[in-house]
Amino acid sequence: MTSVRRDRADPVPGAGDTRVRYRRILRFAAWHLAVTWWFELLLPRVGLGRIADRTRAKRMRSFAQHFHALAVDLGGLMIKVGQFLSSRLDVLPPEITRELEGLQDEVPPVPFPAIRALAEAELGAPLDQVFASVEETPIAAASLGQAHRAQLLHTDAADTGLDNVIVKVQRPGIHAIVDVDLAALRKVGGWLSHVRLVSDRADVPALVEEFAQTSLEEIDYLHEAANAERFAADFADDDRMTVPDVAWERTSRRVLTLEDVTAIKITDSEALLAAGIDPAQVATVFASVMFDQLFTNGFFHADPHPGNIFVTPVTDSSAERPWKLTFIDFGMMGEVPPTTRNGLRKLLIAAASRDGKGLVSAISDVGVLVPSAETAELERAMTHLFARFGGMGFAELREVDPREFRDFAAEFGDLVRSLPFQLPENFLLIIRAMSLTSGVCSSLNARFNLWDSVEPYAGQLLRDERGNIVQDVAQQALDAAGVALRLPKRLDGLVTRIEDGSLAVTNPRLERQIARLNRTAKRSASALIFGALLIAGSVVRADDTVLGTVLMIASGVPLLHGLWVGRRRP
Missing domain, CATH: 1.10.287 (Helix Hairpins)
Known part of the structure; x- marks a missing residue:
């Protein structure tokens, strides 16, 4: 959910509107794909790559500006796509992320009469018979719905233990809009699947389907309510965070009623300091909570932007810290399968220990690198990277001479581009969650160093896994025995190949x-x-x-x- 900027009607789209919407999205995608093909693929092949290099920043900025205007005008999933692009600080240039970072704040609210009509149809009664009061001015508006403050009736408050609540109502006609946007995105995904430069790195149609599944779940508020309760159960005994309760009696597929837990926005450093809360400590705790979701629980909040996380002061003097993190908006949640979670844990441990070979192995286990890839040079590149830049925070990296980055890119750029990297289907939400986590922590503490949080967490993972060390040693012994048994035969074959001149050595x-x-x-x-x-x-x-x-x-x-x-x- 996001803050409200202006008021504008949101009519239910008709068949004509959906056709126009579909064509606009495809025209936009086709034009910018053609421009990218011309500058990034064609011109370099005829020796005019310098033209593409000189104009790249301007073209990226132009693309972001045009997409920004399109998303604000169309709303719907185009806002979601823009928000995802704005969070990809790791791979997208700042010309794009800067232009799109404010996109979530420009979603216009739906006039209250339309919201009232939809809510009453869903709940089966006039609002004044369901709630003691409902504020007509929304406190937040998003691309799929908007939120209003309300009070439960006295009898409902006594039954639920809740009094002040937030009523989240979908935008009228949003289902038709989502269907059209997904159809357009599937078409664009099909185009990209025929571009070898893209298809070698990611299964774009599969990623679109993952995005589609997430979007359809996000407009089912019963699903979101169940997510909230599951998330609360995962952290029931954790004093670092809390989750709002669900008023199930006032909840349906298109109306969600939750406990009002509004508090200090996590990135409001001035308000945190005024409440006696150290923003740097908040960053550390937030990172550790997100690590637990991704690497331990496997069920994580995939949209942890600042509008979805509060810092709530607590009055309990016995508490370890005088505040808690409060998460809201559980429409976009992700699950990490056990095999992927094990690979991510290995990756985290390798990164914390600056182990280039272990990092490459973990990347392969997770599925980011195909099994047939030649990894020796990549291991060398990762070892070099750790030796020079390992352990640096974002502020320290900004102070590094840009020539060092260019030298590294010149030495290893061709290698990295030639390797068969791919984006596994279940990584879309993982990347989004980690990108947003990094951004929130850096805004709380300009010198925040992710390594400071990674290293102790990785150490704890190692301690937790020591119980399996006997099995690991036994497995290694069996592997060694197998190698020893096969070694004489392999040596004999090697000698034979040397003698007949058929041995080939490759670099x-x-x-x-x-x-x-x-x-x-x-x-x-x-x-x-x-x-x-x-x-x-x-x-x-x-x-x-x-x-x-x-x-x-x-x-x-x-x-x-x-x-x-x-x-x-x-």
Whole structure:
């Protein structure tokens, strides 16, 4: 949920509106995909990559501005897509994230008469017979619904133990809007699946389906209410946080009534300090709570932006700290399967111990790197990265000489781009949760160092897993025995291959560099012939129109050859 900016009607879309909406989304996507193809794929292949480099920041900013305008105008899932893009500080340039970061604050509210009509239809009675009072001005508006403060009737308050509540009501017609937006996103996902540069990294249609499932669950408030109770059960004995209670008697698929737990917004540092609460300590506790959700419980809040988390002061003098974190809005939740969770735990431990080889192994276990990938060079790159930048916080990284980052990118950039990375289906929400967590912690403490939270948590994971050390040692002994039994046969085979001259030794990195140089040479020759024929044709055409035209047309042959060579991979 987000703060209210202005008032505007939100009519239920008709069939004509949905067709127009669908076409607008596809036109926007098609145009920007074409622009990206032209600058990022075509121009570099004909030796004009510098033009793409010079204009990249401007193009990224233009894309973000146009998408911002489209999302505000259309609302619906386009707002959700923009919010997701704004949280991807790890992979998207600041020209995009900065432009979209305020998108959630520009959602217009629905006029109260439309909200009243929908709520009364869902609850089966006039609002004044269901609630003692309801504030007509919403306290927050989001792309899928909006929230109003209310009071329960005296009898309901006595039964539930609640008095002040928040009534969350869906936007009228949101189901039709979601259906249209998902249809458009599926079409765009299908386009991207045919772009090898994208399809090698992610199964975009599968990611769209994951986003679709999350979005459809988010507009089912009964599902959100169940999520809230499950989340509360996971942290029932944890004094670091709390969750609002659900008033089930006043809840349906499109109306959700929850305990009013409004308190200090987590990123309001001035209010925290005024209440005697240290923002830096809040950042540390928040990070540890998110780690528990992802690496221990496996059921996590996937939308932990500042509007969904409060810091609630407590008066209990016996409490370890005089405040708690309060989470709200459980429509977007994620689950981490046990196998993925084990891989994430290994990844966390390897990162904390600066273990490049262990990190690469964990990345493979999680599914981000395909099993057939050659990892020796990646392990070297990760070891180098840890040796230079490991343990640095965001503020420290900003102070590093940019030339060091460029040197690292120059040495390992081709390697990383050539590896078969992929984005597993269940990673969309994990990445979003961690991106938002990092952003919230950094806003609370400019010098927040994620390593300070990772290292003690990883140490605890290691201590928790020591109970399995006997099984691990036994498994390692069996593996070693198996290797020992197979070793004589493998050595005999190796000697045989050496004797008959069939032993081949490969260096993947050297082979990639040679192949790249070979392609560059062929592309340069093609570009030279193309330019010569084109210029010759334009000069000759002044005196001999036929010959000049033939030469200019013939220049297309080496141009196509250069494009084909640039497209081919070793």
